Amino acid sequence: MDLATLLPFLVNVIVGGLVLGFVFAFFALVYTMVYGVLQLINFAHSEVFVTGAVVGFEVFRILAPNPMNGYLKLLIALLSAMVISGGLNVLIERLAYRPLRNAPKLVPLITAIGVSLILQDVLRVIEGFQGRFDLTYTLPDAFGVKFCAEGSSCVGVGNFLRTIGVDLQVKDVILIVVALISLTVLNYVVNRTRLGKAIRAVAQDRVTAGLMGIDSNLMISATFLIGGALGGISGVLYGMKVGTLNAYSGFEPGLVAFTAAVLGGIGSIPGAVLGGLLIGVIQKLVSVMSVLGDLVGSKNLATIDDSYSKMGAFVVLVLILIFKPTGLLGKSNTEKV
Amino acid sequence: MTAINPAQPNRAKPAPDRTILLVLFFVITSVLLLASHNQNVLNGSLGGVLRNPILEAVVVSLFLANVLFAYLWRAAPWARALVGIGSLLLVLPMAGREDTSLLDLSIQIMIFSALALGLNIVVGLAGLLDLGYVAFFAVGAYTWGIFASPRFTELLKYANENPGAAGGPTLLLGVLTLLAGLCLYVLLQRRQFNTRAAWIITVALSAALFAWFWIGRGIFTLGEQRWSPTVLWLIFVPLVIYLVSLVVKQQRGREVRSDLLGVSRMLSAVGGVVGLMLVIRSINLFLSARAAGLASGIDPNFFWLFLALSIMAAAIVGVLIGLPVLKLKGDYLAIITLGLGEVIRVLANNLDLYTAGSQGITPIKSAAVPWFNSLAGLLGFSEDQYYLLFLYVLVLVVVGIILLVNVRLDRSRIGRAWIAIRDDEVAAQAMGVPLVQTKLIAFATGASFAGVMGMIFAAKQTFISPESFNLFQSIGVLSMVILGGMGSFPGVILGATVVTLLNLRILPGLGEATANIPWIPQQVNPGQLQRLVFGVILVTIMLLRPEGLLPNKRRVLELHHDENQEDDSAQGNAGALGTGQSLGNTGDVYSPGKAPIKENDRSGGAK
Numbered sequence: 017m018d019l020a021t022l023l024p025f026l027v028n029v030i031v032g033g034l035v036l037g038f039v040f041a042f043f044a045l046v047y048t049m050v051y052g053v054l055q056l057i058n059f060a061h062s063e064v065f066v067t068g069a070v071v072g073f074e075v076f077r078i079l080a081p082n083p084m085n086g087y088l089k090l091l092i093a094l095l096s097a098m099v100i101s102g103g104l105n106v107l108i109e110r111l112a113y114r115p116l117r118n119a120p121k122l123v124p125l126i127t128a129i130g131v132s133l134i135l136q137d138v139l140r141v142i143e144g145f146q147g148r149f150d151l152t153y154t155l156p157d158a159f160g161v162k163f164c165a166e167g168s169s170c171v172g173v174g175n176f177l178r179t180i181g182v183d184l185q186v187k188d189v190i191l192i193v194v195a196l197i198s199l200t201v202l203n204y205v206v207n208r209t210r211l212g213k214a215i216r217a218v219a220q221d222r223v224t225a226g227l228m229g230i231d232s233n234l235m236i237s238a239t240f241l242i243g244g245a246l247g248g249i250s251g252v253l254y255g256m257k258v259g260t261l262n263a264y265s266g267f268e269p270g271l272v273a274f275t276a277a278v279l280g281g282i283g284s285i286p287g288a289v290l291g292g293l294l295i296g297v298i299q300k301l302v303s304v305m306s307v308l309g310d311l312v313g314s315k316n317l318a319t320i321d322d323s324y325s326k327m328g329a330f331v332v333l334v335l336i337l338i339f340k341p342t343g344l345l346g347k348s349n350t351e352k353v
Numbered sequence: 354m355t356a357i358n359p360a361q362p363n364r365a366k367p368a369p370d371r372t373i374l375l376v377l378f379f380v381i382t383s384v385l386l387l388a389s390h391n392q393n394v395l396n397g398s399l400g401g402v403l404r405n406p407i408l409e410a411v412v413v414s415l416f417l418a419n420v421l422f423a424y425l426w427r428a429a430p431w432a433r434a435l436v437g438i439g440s441l442l443l444v445l446p447m448a449g450r451e452d453t454s455l456l457d458l459s460i461q462i463m464i465f466s467a468l469a470l471g472l473n474i475v476v477g478l479a480g481l482l483d484l485g486y487v488a489f490f491a492v493g494a495y496t497w498g499i500f501a502s503p504r505f506t507e508l509l510k511y512a513n514e515n516p517g518a519a520g521g522p523t524l525l526l527g528v529l530t531l532l533a534g535l536c537l538y539v540l541l542q543r544r545q546f547n548t549r550a551a552w553i554i555t556v557a558l559s560a561a562l563f564a565w566f567w568i569g570r571g572i573f574t575l576g577e578q579r580w581s582p583t584v585l586w587l588i589f590v591p592l593v594i595y596l597v598s599l600v601v602k603q604q605r606g607r608e609v610r611s612d613l614l615g616v617s618r619m620l621s622a623v624g625g626v627v628g629l630m631l632v633i634r635s636i637n638l639f640l641s642a643r644a645a646g647l648a649s650g651i652d653p654n655f656f657w658l659f660l661a662l663s664i665m666a667a668a669i670v671g672v673l674i675g676l677p678v679l680k681l682k683g684d685y686l687a688i689i690t691l692g693l694g695e696v697i698r699v700l701a702n703n704l705d706l707y708t709a710g711s712q713g714i715t716p717i718k719s720a721a722v723p724w725f726n727s728l729a730g731l732l733g734f735s736e737d738q739y740y741l742l743f744l745y746v747l748v749l750v751v752v753g754i755i756l757l758v759n760v761r762l763d764r765s766r767i768g769r770a771w772i773a774i775r776d777d778e779v780a781a782q783a784m785g786v787p788l789v790q791t792k793l794i795a796f797a798t799g800a801s802f803a804g805v806m807g808m809i810f811a812a813k814q815t816f817i818s819p820e821s822f823n824l825f826q827s828i829g830v831l832s833m834v835i836l837g838g839m840g841s842f843p844g845v846i847l848g849a850t851v852v853t854l855l856n857l858r859i860l861p862g863l864g865e866a867t868a869n870i871p872w873i874p875q876q877v878n879p880g881q882l883q884r885l886v887f888g889v890i891l892v893t894i895m896l897l898r899p900e901g902l903l904p905n906k907r908r909v910l911e912l913h914h915d916e917n918q919e920d921d922s923a924q925g926n927a928g929a930l931g932t933g934q935s936l937g938n939t940g941d942v943y944s945p946g947k948a949p950i951k952e953n954d955r956s957g958g959a960k
Contacts, residue, residue, distance in 0.1 A: 057684045115896055121683050122482050123895050126835060129484075129828060130891025137885035144877040267824075271695075274688060327699045330692040337689050338677045339615055 037296020281346020485694020838901020
């Protein structure tokens with residue numbers, strides 16, 4: 017075991033995990049927000065997310081021959097994904113959840129699963145009519161190069177990262193920057209504006225909020241709009257990160273993100289971000305376990321291959337739900353009779 | 354109720370007698386079915402029309418509707434019996450003689466009916482949304498698949514090459530560990546320990562398991578890899594850290610007993626599982642000398658024994674999965690069962706030695722029943738059809754038994770307890786229903802149905818791979834239950850039939866019919882729209898008819914509670930207060946009978 021090779025390796029794992037973690041954090045945020053206002057796990061959100069990714073794919077595909085600046089393309093992709101995913105999410109809420117507001121809790125959960133299945137096939141059919149199934153992002157060339165490559169002039173953070181041997185691509189940096197900006201904006205909206213205050217009021221107690229003159233249905237729609245927009249952003253970012261996806265590939269990150277939300281404590285926004293980042297790192301760590309095993313010289317570790325990385329998230333989920341169902345930052349919620 | 358308000362119940366008029374209609378329908382559809390599967394007719398002038406895949410699907414569906422109508426319509430008992438028995442035991446096998454795909458379809462329908470009945474107990478009766486149900490199906494399938502296929506020889510060979518320890522000591526140790534683990538597990542369920550006792554149990558268990566693994570490392574191999582110190586430390590260091598954190602928590606004056614019980618429960622479960630693996634391993638060791646004689650798995654006559662074993666295995670897995678998760682409810686339970694179901698699938702994918710990974714196990718043998726084969730021969734079946742016919746009859750019998758068990762359970766004390774838990778967990782507990790025990794029975798019963806059908810499925814397909822048991826299958830079974838009506842036995846069978854027909858006949862038929870239309874690309878084949886169909890079923894049923902196609906009466910009253918609420922609270926209070934009539938009729942929103950119901954509905958509570 018050589019510390020000089022192990023350390024950069026671990027640093028890279030953690031950084032890579034954090035990059036992935038930001039996508040999950042977004043995703044988890046939306047689960048948490050919707051859970052906050054409706055006490056519903058919005059299973060369909062993973063398809064809203066994929067819709068965002070597909071929109072991003074389409075934008076990049078259509079604009080590929082266009083010589084405009086790559087960052088402008090990214091902006092267009094993000095904005096259109098936000099609009100379409102947000103609108104879709106509001107529509108889902110209006111059609112599938114609102115009529116069931118007073119039904120037993122299992123009922124909207126089941127429709128959510130149903131909506132998710134419908135959207136999967138609808139997306140597949142839409143892309144299928146153009147003869148596509150797997151969608152591979154055509155990113156601008158500038159996104160694929162290494163961040164702060166050897167020889168280029170780098171200052172500040174970039175220089176520091178290069179010194180400690182972190183391997184980042186430009187698109188990873190974009191991902192982190194976009195994520196940080198959106199999280200800041202979201203934080204502002206939820207905590208500092210009237211809208212955010214109203215949403216929080218509805219999350220706390222819908223009936224009392226209604227008595228205070230808040231239109232709870234409108235606020236729930238607003239939550240879904242914000243959630244859908246965030247889902248769209250995360251979809252585009254995820255698509256850029258993984259490169260290739262299809263209509264069905266929302267399920268897995270969706271589940272991982274839900275795990276992240278539960279890990280952080282469902283209903284808690286900082287918890288969701290924390291959980292997302294943690295899960296990202298854990299998943300990355302499991303997926304490189306075989307490499308690590310070779311480095312450390314342990315045969316047992318070397319047999320843990322990439323396919324276990326999904327299980328890693330599940331095992332974390334199971335352990336959390338058994339031992340600390342309220343999550344890391346969640347508040348315990350006693351049931352009233 | 355009628356005494357208080359005689360105008361209230363609008364008792365339905367008795368349905369008209371449809372004996373003649375039923376028999377007529379039976380005859381027509383039977384003739385159609387037989388004709389459309391008869392080679393002579395197919396080769397004749399009508400053949401072109403009858404070969405149309407969509408028409409074929411319609412004929413099969415109409416024929417199966419016979420059984421439904423025999424159940425639904427009011428008719429002379431002899432006619433209903435004739436139609437039910439005649440179509441299942443006579444016409445269907447006869448048509449299947451010409452076209453085995455029909456028998457195959459019927460077997461699939463019944464397998465899924467049994468799965469839906471099992472899930473119905475968990476979701477419909479006990480109200481525990483289980484999204485990983487297909488895991489139990491997988492357990493049953495692998496229980497038989499591993500032993501009745503060449504995979505078993507591989508296992509024996511491996512045991513021969515890596516003996517680790519002799520068979521005798523391994524067996525002894527395995528039995529001891531298994532018993533100790535199980536006993537502790539059950540003991541820990543009783544929960545009467547104080548914190549000090551919980552500490553002692555946890556620490557003792559951790560120490561025992563650590564010592565066990567430490568002594569056993571390198572001697573007892575559990576899987577392909579020998580236990581090495583690294584793995585031990587990876588397991589035990591987090592455990593020790595967790596225990597230390599509990600000590601800190603206790604120092605701060607917080608209650609840690611339930612955490613401790615959770616850990617020790619998990620440790621004893623680990624002990625039980627390891628014990629079971631050791632027992633299996635020692636059996637392998639004992640048999641390893643005869644590996645050559647078992648080249649294609651064990652004697653097929655063990656099928657009957659394994660039928661019982663698969664039920665037990667699935668029920669045990671149901672309990673093991675159920676115990677740690679059952680304190681959660683609603684959507685958390687749904688997610689965690691989903692996660693555990695996926696964990697089982699990923700394990701099946703990765704434990705190459707036992708399950709051959711994603712390649713799958715094949716060929717899987719099945720029971721040999723000479724007398725049945727000669728009977729089938731007498732009835733004019735060709736030799737390659739004996740086996741399907743045998744499975745058809747077997748599945749029919751098993752579904753019959755499962756249905757009987759279901760009906761009896763529903764009316765038993767346990768069934769009532771399930772419904773009580775589903776409707777209001779807290780109230781049920783207050784009435785003395787043991788929550789964990791009752792939920793566990795629901796889990797185990799539902800799992801055992803899936804287990805036995807999984808085994809029959811493995812025998813029928815002769816091939817199983819982890820992909821047969823993905824999450825999508827679980828959701829498919831769930832949509833069957835919901836389509837038919839949660840809690841209603843005829844309903845879920847109808848749901849299973851409709852969904853299976855859609856999946857296996859109607860959608861592929863549509864796909865075949867549209868295959869040559871140029872403007873529909875291959876990627877949009879309607880044959881692959883199962884997800885869309887499942888989704889539409891789930892959403893529309895939940896929005897428009899939450900009680901399902903053939904609803905359970907009790908469930909209808911419950912789901913349409915809102916519409917009847919005015920009357921309901923009137924009646925409810927009439928008994929309790931004696932002034933119900935006026936109270937209810939004024940529609941007073943502050944009626945005391947009504948407020949708690951509203952409150953419950955909003956917050957969701959145990960539902």
